[in-house]
Amino acid sequence: LPLAFLAWHLRFFVDDAFIAFRYAENWANGLGPVYHAGELVEGFSDLAWVFLLSLAARLGEPLDTSAHLLSACCTLATIALAADVLARLPISKVARYGGALTIGFSADLAAWTTGGLETALFTLALFGLWRELTREGGGAFLATLFGALLVTARVEGVLWLFGVFA
Numbered sequence: 001l002p003l004a005f006l007a008w009h010l011r012f013f014v015d016d017a018f019i020a021f022r023y024a025e026n027w028a029n030g031l032g033p034v035y036h037a038g039e040l041v042e043g044f045s046d047l048a049w050v051f052l053l054s055l056a057a058r059l060g061e062p063l064d065t066s067a068h069l070l071s072a073c074c075t076l077a078t079i080a081l082a083a084d085v086l087a088r089l090p091i092s093k094v095a096r097y098g099g100a101l102t103i104g105f106s107a108d109l110a111a112w113t114t115g116g117l118e119t120a121l122f123t124l125a126l127f128g129l130w131r132e133l134t135r136e137g138g139g140a141f142l143a144t145l146f147g148a149l150l151v152t153a154r155v156e157g158v159l160w161l162f163g164v165f166a
Contacts, residue, residue, distance in 0.1 A: 003079070003103070006110030007072065011065065017116025019147050020044055021063040024053035049118035067116040074120035075113040079103055081124075081131050088135065088157035125149035126160060132163065 019035070023044050027033045033050060035043050044050050056066035081104055086096045103109065112119040129146035132138040150157040 003075070003110050003113075006105070006107055007075070007113040010107065010109070010111040011114035011131075013066065013067075013116040017067060019049050020046060021054060021067070023050045024063060025057050025141065027051075027054035030055035033052070045155040046118040046121075046153060048149055050120055051152075052121070057117070060129040064116070068114055069121040071113050075109065078120070078124045078127050081127055085131055085135075121152040122150070122157065125153050125157065129161075150152065 008035075022035055023033050023128055026035070026037065031037050032040075033044070033047075033054070034040060052070055053066060056068070056070070057063055083100065086099045091099075109123075112123075125146050127141060131148055132143035132146060141159065147161055151161055
């Protein structure tokens with residue numbers, strides 16, 4: 001709840017979000033992932049985000065609202081994964097609540113939930129990959145899915161992936 005209040009209070013759009021919106025809109029309209037019709041120049045580094053936004057645009061949803069909702073869903077999923085990790089750690093109940101409160105009152109997490117960019121998606125992918133690789137009985141399928149999302153959500157995801165396996 002505190003995170004939701006902070007996210008609403010801090011909501012904004014980074015100007016670069018509108019670049020992703022333009023690519024997504026053109027892709028949804030059948031022009032492909034291009035900024036200008038007929039101009040084949042890649043000007044984005046967040047393929048997964050542009051793809052998800054293009055699906056929303058294809059369904060006729062406004063991209064600004066869709067970006068906020070998709071980011072909020074990614075943040076909620078990250079929080080759910082964090083709660084699972086906290087529940088599995090051999091720590092006291094007080095430490096678990098402290099970890100949950102730290103997440104719940106994170107102004108950075110709240111702010112980037114609404115920036116319009118792929119930050120929340122990237123955070124979910126990175127944290128989800130780490131969780132799957134470190135938990136006992138972690139699933140190869142989910143690790144692969146989070147890894148693929150990591151490298152397509154942001155270009156530097158490849159470096160993070162190499163770092164995980166180094």
